Amino acid sequence: MPYQWKVTPEDLFVERYRQMVASGLPVEDIDTVRSAVAEMWPDRPGGWVYEWSRLAAGYAERGRHRLAALAYGWAKFPTLADGAKKTALERQLEQYMLAAPGFEVAFERRMVIVPCEEEATVLPVHLLTPRGWAGATPVLLASGGVDTWKMDFHGLFETIALRTGMGVLAFDIPGTGECAGPMDSEDGADMVRVLAAEARALGNGRVLHLGISMGGHFSACSGLAGDVDAAIVIGGPVEAAFAPGRTFAHGMDGIVGNALGFDYEPTLVELAKSWPSFGLRPLLDLDANVPMLVINGADDVHVPQDDTLVFTGRRDTEVHLLPDTGHCAVSKMPHVLQLMFEWIDRHQIPTLPS
Structure with a gap:
């Protein structure tokens, strides 16, 4: 079974911010998630996977499947250390496949x-x-x-x-x-x-x-x-x-x-x-x-x-x-x-x- 470890979310934002922007996600949406995330592992408000998944779900509801796939990709980041991360990967694939006709x-x-x-x-x-x-x-x-x-x-x-x-x-x-x-x-x-x-x-x-x-x-x-x-x-x-x-x-x-x-x-x-x-x-x-x-x-x-x-x-x-x-x-x-x-x-x- 995978494991969780001590990691500070803000450190990941500092290191990966340019990568997040380069992926195609709107800067304002990245900044909103960044301001909301306070902890790495718990699947609850303020948690990394929760806040990224909430952004992704909003994209999905509006039919913006490619952006939803990108956001779910950050939700499961950096590894599948628990069930919430695995669920985020499953939803990323689902949204990616929905986006495929528009590639x-x-x-x-x-x-x-x-x-x-x-x-x-x-x-x-x-x-x-x-x-x-x-x-x-x-x-x-x-x-x-x-x-x-x-x-x-x-x-x-x-x-x-x-x-x-x-x-x-x-x-x-x-x-x-x-x-x-x-x-x-x-x-x-x-x-x-x-x-x-x-x-x-x-x-x-x-x-x-x-x-x-x-x-x-x-x-x-x-x-x-x-x-x-x-x-x-x-x-x-x-x-x-x-x-x-x-x-x-x-x-x-x-x-x-x-x-x-x-x-x-x-x-x-x-x-x-x-x-x-x-x-x-x-x-x-x-x-x-x-x-x-x-x-x-x-x-x-x-x-x-x-x-x-x-x-x-x-x-x-x-x-x-x-x-x-x-x-x-x-x-x-x-x-x-x-x-x-x-x-x-x-x-x-x-x-x-x-």
């Missing part, structure tokens, strides 16, 4: 059999394609991290599909969202290989992999191992983030602990025992990587600069450590997208006519 892209919810703890499980994935797409382009595998999942990143993935003409196959990484846990580096890599095969069959046979935050760990893994044809890593932890003695900011220890499958609040020592298997040094020491684009903000409080700079000088690899921005360079996302689209164009990946 600028074609949408299909698909079920893929993937490995999970030496067994197999059904993983819901979302295929976003430009209208009239006939599978003549590569497919981009795409995921977020431990607390921001495929439906939360819909706007970004939709933008990528429209700009590049590619299909986007969005999924949740192990231990998060609709993907069974616990989070495990090897199991996650195996899952990506299965999804890559699915993506090859959907498109023209070429597969790119975009990973954001902890999802960037898995896109770094697939890119270094050559499991895909190209990889984009945004804010991904690969080595230094898993070093002994690492501490966490803004409640990330509890978010990660839940993804790892703990049913109680672990100590930093207990968390650290999970890290050796996540370090990608064995893959970094190889020369098997496909073309890779690696980007992060220089002021990231979660992922050390070394996890970006370690890619500097690698064959077929482009690295950007952007100044004056933090984790995943969220505050400079337009620039990140520009870098990404220019990189895709230079690698002669088919794009829509200009």
Whole structure:
């Protein structure tokens, strides 16, 4: 069973405010929720899940389903630590599906059999394609991290599909969202290989992999191992983030602990025992990587600069450590997208006519 831990709601608002605004929610509505939230876990007036869900329900009543899905996404944030959070995720999916006919892209919810703890499980994935797409382009595998999942990143993935003409196959990484846990580096890599095969069959046979935050760990893994044809890593932890003695900011220890499958609040020592298997040094020491684009903000409080700079000088690899921005360079996302689209164009990946 998941667990709750001590985290101050205002700290989350401070860290994620720009992300909330960038998602498309009206600033005045975000500020109203912020002023009302006084505690993290109780499902009652003043509680995080309660106030975000109240905003979402108001959108839903007015038929504004896409905004409702975004607000329910923040209601279940940062992890499914209790029944109220799980209910918020269910309502997010409900509103997301209601919003789908109005998306600028074609949408299909698909079920893929993937490995999970030496067994197999059904993983819901979302295929976003430009209208009239006939599978003549590569497919981009795409995921977020431990607390921001495929439906939360819909706007970004939709933008990528429209700009590049590619299909986007969005999924949740192990231990998060609709993907069974616990989070495990090897199991996650195996899952990506299965999804890559699915993506090859959907498109023209070429597969790119975009990973954001902890999802960037898995896109770094697939890119270094050559499991895909190209990889984009945004804010991904690969080595230094898993070093002994690492501490966490803004409640990330509890978010990660839940993804790892703990049913109680672990100590930093207990968390650290999970890290050796996540370090990608064995893959970094190889020369098997496909073309890779690696980007992060220089002021990231979660992922050390070394996890970006370690890619500097690698064959077929482009690295950007952007100044004056933090984790995943969220505050400079337009620039990140520009870098990404220019990189895709230079690698002669088919794009829509200009």
